[in-house]
Amino acid sequence: MFSSVEAIQCGWCKAQNQPGTTTCLTCGAPLDVRDKVSDSGWREAPRLRDMTEFRFSASTCQVEGELVPVAEIALAPQDAVYFEHHVLLWKDESVPLESMRTAGGMKRTLGGMPQIVTVAHGPGRIAFSRDAAGELVVLPLHPGMELDVREHAFLLASHSIQYSFVRIKGLANLLHGGNGMFMDRFVTAQYPGLVLLHGNGNVLERTLHPGEKILVEPGGFLYKDSTVAMQAVQMALKTGMFGRHGMFLAEMTGPGRVGIQSMYVHHGTDE
Amino acid sequence: MNTYVCQYCRQPSDASQRTCPLCGAPVDIRETVSDSGWVEQPPIRDMAKLQFGQSHCQIAGTTVPVAEFNLAHAEMVYFSHHVLLWADPATRMQTMSMRGGWKRMMAGLPLIMVEAHGPGHIALSDNHPGEVIALPLQHGHSMWVKEHRFLCATGNVRYDWNSNDVWYVTGDQDEQETHYPMGQFGDVFTASDRPGLLLLHAKGNTFIRDLRQGESLLVQPSSLVYHDMSVRVHLHLEYPRNLGFAFWRSNWDYRNILVRVTGPGRVAVQSIFERPEEMEAIRNHSYATRRRW
Numbered sequence: 001m002f003s004s005v006e007a008i009q010c011g012w013c014k015a016q017n018q019p020g021t022t023t024c025l026t027c028g029a030p031l032d033v034r035d036k037v038s039d040s041g042w043r044e045a046p047r048l049r050d051m052t053e054f055r056f057s058a059s060t061c062q063v064e065g066e067l068v069p070v071a072e073i074a075l076a077p078q079d080a081v082y083f084e085h086h087v088l089l090w091k092d093e094s095v096p097l098e099s100m101r102t103a104g105g106m107k108r109t110l111g112g113m114p115q116i117v118t119v120a121h122g123p124g125r126i127a128f129s130r131d132a133a134g135e136l137v138v139l140p141l142h143p144g145m146e147l148d149v150r151e152h153a154f155l156l157a158s159h160s161i162q163y164s165f166v167r168i169k170g171l172a173n174l175l176h177g178g179n180g181m182f183m184d185r186f187v188t189a190q191y192p193g194l195v196l197l198h199g200n201g202n203v204l205e206r207t208l209h210p211g212e213k214i215l216v217e218p219g220g221f222l223y224k225d226s227t228v229a230m231q232a233v234q235m236a237l238k239t240g241m242f243g244r245h246g247m248f249l250a251e252m253t254g255p256g257r258v259g260i261q262s263m264y265v266h267h268g269t270d271e
Numbered sequence: 272m273n274t275y276v277c278q279y280c281r282q283p284s285d286a287s288q289r290t291c292p293l294c295g296a297p298v299d300i301r302e303t304v305s306d307s308g309w310v311e312q313p314p315i316r317d318m319a320k321l322q323f324g325q326s327h328c329q330i331a332g333t334t335v336p337v338a339e340f341n342l343a344h345a346e347m348v349y350f351s352h353h354v355l356l357w358a359d360p361a362t363r364m365q366t367m368s369m370r371g372g373w374k375r376m377m378a379g380l381p382l383i384m385v386e387a388h389g390p391g392h393i394a395l396s397d398n399h400p401g402e403v404i405a406l407p408l409q410h411g412h413s414m415w416v417k418e419h420r421f422l423c424a425t426g427n428v429r430y431d432w433n434s435n436d437v438w439y440v441t442g443d444q445d446e447q448e449t450h451y452p453m454g455q456f457g458d459v460f461t462a463s464d465r466p467g468l469l470l471l472h473a474k475g476n477t478f479i480r481d482l483r484q485g486e487s488l489l490v491q492p493s494s495l496v497y498h499d500m501s502v503r504v505h506l507h508l509e510y511p512r513n514l515g516f517a518f519w520r521s522n523w524d525y526r527n528i529l530v531r532v533t534g535p536g537r538v539a540v541q542s543i544f545e546r547p548e549e550m551e552a553i554r555n556h557s558y559a560t561r562r563r564w
Contacts, residue, residue: 050311051303064305065476067334067400068542072305085527086546090490096564097511097527118511118527125307129475129542133334133400 011035012046013140027138028054028063038204045137045203045259054138056158056194059122061138069136070129071155071196075122080159082119087128087155095124100163117163128155130198137197137259139223141188146226149184153197153222161186161193168230185226197223201263208254215249219264225256278302279312279479282407290319293468294405295330305478312477312539314402321405323425323468326389328405336403337396338422338470342389349386349430350423354395354472362391369430386426395423397472401541404477406469406497408462416497418454420471428467431459437492437506437530439556447554452492452528452547453504471496475542482534489529494544499536506559507531526550531560 007016008031015026022032029046036044048063055061058076063069070089073081082100100117120126141147141161148166157163165182186195197203199222208214208228215233224230235247252258275286280294290297295315303311315330325343330336337356340348349367358364367384387393406414408428424430435457442448460469473496482488482502489507498504509527528547532538 051305053306060306062305064303064309064311064478065542067402068475070476070478070542072307072309074306088491088527088529089494089542089544090488090540093487093489093562097509098564099511099513127307129544131543131546133475 013138015140023049023052023054025054026056026140028052028061029138042204042206042260045135045199045205048136048138056140057160059158061194061196063136064127065129067133068129068131069134069198070127071136072125072127073120073156074125075120077123080119080121081126081156082117082159082163083128083156084152084154085116085118087130088118089127089129091120091126092124095126096121119159128196130155132198132200132263134198134200134261134263135203137199137203137222139195139197141186141193141195143188143190143192145188147186147195147223148226148228148230149186149195149197149223150221151182151184153199154184154186155196155198157186157195158193160191161188161195166226197259199259199261201261203259203261205257205259207257208252210255212254214252214258216252216258216260217264218248218250220260220262221250221258222261223257223259224252225258227254228256228258229253278310280405280407282409290316292320292322293407295319295321295403296405309478309480312402312404312473312479315405321468323407326425328468328470330403331394332396334400335396335398336401336472337394338403339394340387340392340423342387342391342393344390345388347386347388347426348393348423349384349426350395351421352383352385354397354422355385356394356396358387358393359391362393363388384430395470397422397474399472399474399543401472401474401543402477404471404473404496404539406471408460408467408469410462410465413459413461413500414469414497415500415502416458416460416469416471417493417495418456418458420473420496421458421460422470422472424460424469425467427463427465428469429461429463431461432456433459435504436557437504439506439528439559440554441551442554452506453495453530459500473539473541477539477541479537479539481537482532484535485533486535487531487533488538489531490538490540491544492528492530494540494542495530495532496539496541498532498538501534502536502538503533504530506557508553508556508559508561510561510563512564526553 006019010024012029013027028048053062057079059079060074062072098119100119164185166185233251277284277291279296284291321328324346326346329339367386507529
């Protein structure tokens with residue numbers, strides 16, 4: 001065992017790592033580089049090194065590539081991950097697939113949420129990637145944590161994490177917010193787990209104090225702690241004597257983390 | 272005697288250079304292999320040069336790389352017209368005659384292929400973040416390439432295309448639709464009378480796997496970039512275990528449409544792929560294996 005004095009704390013997920021390790025075993029973040037924080041407090045999500053490995057439960061995840069990274073999972077026999085079926089890049093033939101029970105089928109259909117969440121069980125290997133240049137965001141969740149994620153942004157989650165969805169309240173959100181109608185919600189019960197997101201472009205995170213507010217372009221919103229309140233607000237913009245336009249932004253109110261992405265891509269292929 | 276063989280283009284190369292003069296892959300780096308055996312294609316270094324005949328190609332940029340050609344007299348490259356970035360006026364350009372225009376149009380393949388003849392300069396690029404992949408072809412060697420991955424080829428590389436024979440049909444009697452998850456046709460490039468160079472553009476990152484005789488793997492059809500002609504490909508339908516709930520979620524609703532690639536040979540995939548199409552019941556399909564969990 002290593003003492004807490006010698007241990008290296010990961011700046012991203014706060015996990016303790018053995019002295020001498022260069023990447024965090026829990027989230028894969030490099031431990032030998034300094035955090036990059038802008039003057040206004042936005043911290044860059046760590047860019048995972050090519051072929052970085054980290055663990056969750058008894059399984060491992062290896063990140064391959066840097067332009068559009070692939071998450072390759074070596075699932076242990078008792079482990080499973082779930083995902084939207086269209087992010088599956090390749091898999092071993094022996095990896096069983098199962099559909100996941102998702103509540104609120106009709107609501108999900110109307111809200112544009114994936115109806116089909118697929119579960120892959122170990123043992124075996126399976127790999128995932130998304131359809132735009134960006135980076136993987138590894139978010140280990142401790143028991144009792146709740147995370148809200150923009151719809152269609154999650155790549156996979158470990159089986160110990162409960163999956164549901166929450167409606168974003170307010171007609172303005174629905175019609176003008178650009179956030180979509182629902183968000184994925186990931187909740188840990190008694191066991192820790194792991195959520196992997198794919199952010200388009202670069203991903204930045206900021207921790208808001210209680211009552212602190214920030215306005216975010218709705219298309220750039222990626223994730224937030226469930227303690228952060230989100231609502232659409234309209235900014236009136238005057239153009240000339242008679243011109244008046246409304247711009248809708250997502251107002252985030254702390255406490256908690258907010259994650260944004262620097263590139264907003266429509267969810268669909270352009271080929 | 273030169274015994275160095277580039278691990279990416281598999282051709283005898285020059286180990287004293289920083290990059291392989293035939294494919295541009297860095298020579299002085301270790302191979303990056305995932306635990307499961309996928310080799311990551313290293314990006315061609317910015318400003319690396321590839322030699323072919325008396326001409327050369329320089330790769331500029333790393334996010335959406337540009338292939339800039341300095342064409343020697345009597346040498347030429349051909350490409351689909353939409354990838355042309357710039358050309359100097361001295362470069363003579365003309366359309367290339369191609370067979371099967373109607374079929375190509377129906378299949379969404381580029382109708383116009385342009386030849387650029389040296390001497391002159393010309394530059395080509397795709398419009399997606401990704402990598403340029405250079406595949407030197409030895410005399411008589413052929414390579415299957417997924418549609419829309421082709422960037423350009425030297426004049427001595429013969430271009431052909433054939434049916435992929437991976438398809439399925441959805442819809443009712445009156446409104447049937449045939450889907451081609453890896454495209455209706457695949458491009459086939461062959462170095463006919465002497466070695467040639469083939470340049471592809473892959474979206475995202477590229478990974479290569481050498482499949483042994485009989486070894487197979489399930490991959491997303493639209494993620495394929497290229498494979499050796501010895502690799503066999505067919506449709507694979509995989510149905511997750513159905514927990515039997517809501518009425519609209521019948522078995523066909525959450526199938527996975529994959530292809531089974533079987534060795535021997537090289538297969539390359541890219542990390543960006545197209546979303547599978549809307550799901551409807553499959554009425555008919557090409558030869559396929561099935562798995563119901």
